[in-house]
Amino acid sequence: MSTWRRRDTGGVAYDDVEGTLRERTIVALSDRTLRGNLETAATSWGEGREAMRHDHGLDEMRERARDIRRQNIRELPALLSEMQAKVREAGGTVVRAADGAEACRYITGLARARGVRVVAKSKSMATEEIKLNEALEHAGIEVVETDLGEWILQLAGEHPSHIIAPAVHLNRAQVAQLFREEAGTDDVPDDREGLVAHARVRLREKFAQAGIGVSGVNLGVASTGTVCIVENEGNARLVTSQPRIHVAVMGMERVVADWDQAAHILQVLPMAAIGQDAANYVSLITGPRREGEADGPEEFHLVIVDGGRGALRGTEFEEALSCIRCGACLYSCPMWKSVGGQAYGSPYSGPIGAVITPLLEGPSSPASRDLPFMSSLCGACGEACPVGIPLQDLLVKARARASSPATRKSGVAFRAWSRLWRHPATYRAWMAGWRMMLRARGKDGWATHLPGPGAGWTQVRDMPSRWPPRR
Amino acid sequence: MRTCLSDAVAPSVWKSTRRVLQRCGVSVKVPRRQTCCSQPAWTAGHPDQARAVARHTLEVFAGPEQVVVPSGSCAGMVVHAYPEMFKGEPEEEAAIDLARRTVEFTQFLAEHGLQPGPGAPGPVTMHDSCHMLRVLGDSTSPREALAEAGCALEEMQNTDQCCGFGGVFSITFPELSARLGEEKARAAMQSGAREVTSCDLGCLMHIVGVAHRQGIPLRARHIAEVLDQ
Numbered sequence: 001m002s003t004w005r006r007r008d009t010g011g012v013a014y015d016d017v018e019g020t021l022r023e024r025t026i027v028a029l030s031d032r033t034l035r036g037n038l039e040t041a042a043t044s045w046g047e048g049r050e051a052m053r054h055d056h057g058l059d060e061m062r063e064r065a066r067d068i069r070r071q072n073i074r075e076l077p078a079l080l081s082e083m084q085a086k087v088r089e090a091g092g093t094v095v096r097a098a099d100g101a102e103a104c105r106y107i108t109g110l111a112r113a114r115g116v117r118v119v120a121k122s123k124s125m126a127t128e129e130i131k132l133n134e135a136l137e138h139a140g141i142e143v144v145e146t147d148l149g150e151w152i153l154q155l156a157g158e159h160p161s162h163i164i165a166p167a168v169h170l171n172r173a174q175v176a177q178l179f180r181e182e183a184g185t186d187d188v189p190d191d192r193e194g195l196v197a198h199a200r201v202r203l204r205e206k207f208a209q210a211g212i213g214v215s216g217v218n219l220g221v222a223s224t225g226t227v228c229i230v231e232n233e234g235n236a237r238l239v240t241s242q243p244r245i246h247v248a249v250m251g252m253e254r255v256v257a258d259w260d261q262a263a264h265i266l267q268v269l270p271m272a273a274i275g276q277d278a279a280n281y282v283s284l285i286t287g288p289r290r291e292g293e294a295d296g297p298e299e300f301h302l303v304i305v306d307g308g309r310g311a312l313r314g315t316e317f318e319e320a321l322s323c324i325r326c327g328a329c330l331y332s333c334p335m336w337k338s339v340g341g342q343a344y345g346s347p348y349s350g351p352i353g354a355v356i357t358p359l360l361e362g363p364s365s366p367a368s369r370d371l372p373f374m375s376s377l378c379g380a381c382g383e384a385c386p387v388g389i390p391l392q393d394l395l396v397k398a399r400a401r402a403s404s405p406a407t408r409k410s411g412v413a414f415r416a417w418s419r420l421w422r423h424p425a426t427y428r429a430w431m432a433g434w435r436m437m438l439r440a441r442g443k444d445g446w447a448t449h450l451p452g453p454g455a456g457w458t459q460v461r462d463m464p465s466r467w468p469p470r471r
Numbered sequence: 472m473r474t475c476l477s478d479a480v481a482p483s484v485w486k487s488t489r490r491v492l493q494r495c496g497v498s499v500k501v502p503r504r505q506t507c508c509s510q511p512a513w514t515a516g517h518p519d520q521a522r523a524v525a526r527h528t529l530e531v532f533a534g535p536e537q538v539v540v541p542s543g544s545c546a547g548m549v550v551h552a553y554p555e556m557f558k559g560e561p562e563e564e565a566a567i568d569l570a571r572r573t574v575e576f577t578q579f580l581a582e583h584g585l586q587p588g589p590g591a592p593g594p595v596t597m598h599d600s601c602h603m604l605r606v607l608g609d610s611t612s613p614r615e616a617l618a619e620a621g622c623a624l625e626e627m628q629n630t631d632q633c634c635g636f637g638g639v640f641s642i643t644f645p646e647l648s649a650r651l652g653e654e655k656a657r658a659a660m661q662s663g664a665r666e667v668t669s670c671d672l673g674c675l676m677h678i679v680g681v682a683h684r685q686g687i688p689l690r691a692r693h694i695a696e697v698l699d700q
Contacts, residue, residue, distance in 0.1 A: 022646070335647060374644055376651075379606060380601070383605055431478050460649035467480055
């Protein structure tokens with residue numbers, strides 16, 4: 001069902017990404033339906049978040065959320081040790097994976113050892129990052145996404161475009177068509193309720209077959225060894241309780257010290273994400289089913305993935321580890337709202353994705369090195385971030401770290417620029433030459449073709465050769 | 472501070488800034504040796520090249536005077552990025568000092584309660600440039616200045632949304648940049664005003680440049696020019 005090729009790079013970005021980032025933005029921009037869908041969703045979440053700011057004092061809550069998360073990252077090694085000990089006390093298994101490949105090896109190994117043929121998954125960015133579906137399918141195991149949006153994407157053979165609401169770029173008619181194809185019948189309703197009911201029936205059949213349920217983790221609470229999973233559909237609760245084995249995959253930075261901290265972050269998360277003051281379901285899971293309990297899995301495995309995160313502690317990018325994956329920076333971002341998440345070519349899109357993908361992937365990775373440049377540095381992301389990550393500043397730092405033929409070329413140009421512009425005489429001479437060229441090229445007050453650095457400008461817009469510009 | 476964009480495309484912007492300030496009774500010096508705040512290199516990811524140019528700017532603007540900049544973006548660069556750029560460098564103190572003395576043009580007017588007298592009658596619509604709005608955190612100073620000058624303001628939809636200029640971004644992702652510019656130009660036209668103003672020349676060049684290419688009859692003037700008329 002998946003179109004993914006076998007991973008061999010160990011990177012975060014998708015292997016099947018095609019073309020340059022700029023080419024992908026051009027394709028996305030030509031899709032008017034996409035733009036409309038994104039705008040509708042982003043507007044509604046934005047309005048919701050505004051309401052949260054007024055009704056619940058989200059701005060004040062952000063301060064504390066920021067402090068909590070900074071402290072968590074500083075104390076990360078100790079918190080992870082505590083988390084690990086508590087999960088084991090509760091009867092669970094903990095695996096620390098250095099990278100995605102190691103995490104995938106463990107989970108596929110577990111599935112093989114237990115003779116599992118079908119794995120049911122709830123929405124998880126971490127499993128997307130480690131390319132778990134691909135690894136399981138390669139091992140001959142069927143994977144079923146049970147989040148409605150993720151399932152739709154799995155049917156479409158696409159990657160999720162967003163941390164939350166992953167199929168936000170598709171509309172109702174497109175979804176109905178996918179369901180018809182999957183069911184092999186035209187007998188699928190195309191109203192909203194009908195589509196959901198149809199999906200529910202199909203997915204329940206899969207739950208009954210699944211031997212392993214794989215979930216992500218929104219927060220790990222070190223003091224009790226509890227994983228928290230936040231969702232709106234209830235499928236994650238089934239994934240974590242119905243199959244015999246529950247495997248939770250957690251990025252190593254997603255841990256808080258205690259319930260006081262967890263309670264605060266769990267409140268801020270849905271407010272920032274979709275402008276609701278509570279998520280529909282919050283599952284709190286501590287180990288497997290205990291004696292005398294009526295339900296829950298027989299085995300609980302927590303896979304904690306480093307994947308390049310540990311190396312970020314103590315660097316200028318450390319604050320990026322505070323992220324609680326709410327998605328607020330994405331739908332505040334004018335670029336993301338224009339092209340959607342898929343153009344980014346990474347499970348982590350938008351401003352946070354443009355910062356962390358190159359960090360997790362390595363600065364010269366072809367799939368991620370352009371990402372930090374796809375921003376006007378407008379700062380809407382940092383303003384929206386509920387844990388106060390200075391995304392705009394981190395994007396600038398990520399640019400300084402990027403390395404590609406394009407950045408080397410721009411490095412040469414800016415060395416020349418710097419030598420000219422640090423001396424008044426050469427600066428003035430350059431300006432005089434530029435203005436003369438602009439006047440010579442200008443016709444009726446406008447230049448429509450400029451040479452050199454101006455060529456990028458006049459590709460899509462004119463340059464006023466007189467100011468104020470003529471109409 | 473004249474700003475490099477004003478030097479390159481619109482000297483009338485820094486000249487209007489000077490005139491308006493003088494009309495308010497402010498003694499204005501425009502150092503001849505000044506060049507650029509270095510933001511282009513800084514945001515393109517070349518901090519060393521930026522630092523070399525910024526070092527020159529620190530020298531030129533040494534002294535006790537306030538430094539007025541007719542750009543939210545260049546002012547934001549000095550105020551926000553200079554202390555970071557020179558952290559641990561010999562010039563750190565000078566950078567922090569310049570950051571403290573630097574202020575955007577309409578903020579300077581508001582800070583000192585200056586009234587430049589009547590400007591253009593308008594109506595104009597106002598684009599909140601991102602760095603004015605989010606780095607300097609100010610959307611009121613330019614509006615107050617327009618009101619003081621008796622210039623009618625017609626607000627557009629989503630005035631706080633980025634126009635897509637973004638410096639080097641406008642050249643590395645031209646199609647995406649132009650799409651946002653077009654949306655901004657259309658929103659400006661729908662406001663009822665036929666002229667857009669802003670604290671940042673870069674945004675205006677981009678918005679009006681896209682508008683002209685798309686055949687949208689939008690005019691643009693920097694806020695200093697609107698106040699100067």
